[in-house]
Amino acid sequence: MRTPILTPIVRTLIVLNVVVFIVQSINHQYDNQIISLFGLYYFESEKFNPIQLVSYMFVHSSSRHLISNMLGLFFIGPMLERFWGEKRFLVFYMLTGIGAGLLYMGVKYFDYASLIDATKAYVLHPDLEMFKKFLAEFYPNGLPGMATEYIPSSGRINVQDSVIIAEESLRAVLNTPTIGASGAVFGVMAGFGMLFPNTELTLFPIPIPIKAKYLVALYALFEYYSGIHKTPGDNIAHFAHLGGMLIAFIIIKIWGKSRNNFY
Structure with a gap:
């Protein structure tokens, strides 16, 4: 597949993502504030705001995170935008991101x-022996960073300490945001695979062309496996990627394909 010419919506989306990341990169405080305001928090989090279902798509954690998403949008997005037109492509992109x-x-x-x-139950009936079992079951890889601040310097935890640690650990988990355009980009990739299934793509650095429909299927299987068998330290939202692909499938089925193949 030849290098695409940027289309208006794809160009605007890339520019917006890059500009937000540049602002994030000015200093650590800006980065924290932008993620805190625009990252997507779990709906029971005190920081959740419905607008985050849109804004989280324009915030990234690192240059690598940004570049990988924008490259996917750069190479695949223009094909869909030319196929559907600007308005429909933008609707598709936003819906797949929100759905993800x-x-x-x-x-x-x-x-x-x-x-x-379990946290609510423990707070009502705290017990240090039960606290050990609670930590082993729900925090086998250690407490969230913010919660460790509530461990006494002596290292000796009493019942009152254990209640505070349990509550703060839950708050830290609920207040961990999801960020990035990956869900929408995976939706774009799935849409491309459905609309242009026989277009051959080459994965860098493996110089072997593979049809889009097979590539999308492989990505979906990989994300599903990675989401089910998540390894410690893996902070990738694999099910958000799958969500974007699923919403793309549903949208295209609703809209209907106007042609089956593209070479």
Whole structure:
């Protein structure tokens, strides 16, 4: 596939993402403020705001995070924008990003429900022996960074300390935001695979062309496997990626394809 000529919406989206990241990069305080305001928080978090379902798509954690997303949008987005037109492509991009965020929060609901219930139960009936079991079950890789601040310098935790640590650990988990355009970009990739299934793409650095429909299927399988078998330290929102792909599938089925193949 030849290098695409940037289309208006794709260009605007890339510029907006880059500008936001430049502001983030000015200093650490700006970075924290932008993520705090515009990152997507779990709906039970004290920091959640519905507008974050849109704004989180324009915030990134690192230059690598930004570049990987923008390259995907750069190479694939213009094809869809020319196919649909500017307005429909923008609607598609935004809906896949919003849908990705909603599905991710839905998955998190099942992840967090037991933690929330267990924390509330412990706070009502605290016990140091039970606290050890609580930590082993829900924080096997250690407490969230913010919660460790509530451990006494002596290292000896009493019942009152354990209650505070349990509450602050839950607050830290709920106040961890999701950021990035990945959900929308994966939606764009899925849309490309559905509309232009036989277009051959080459994955760098492997110089072997593969049809778009197979590449999208492989990505979907990889994200599903990575989401189910998440390794310690993996902070990638795999189910947000899958959410973007799922919403793309639904939208295209609703809109209907006007042609089946593209070479």
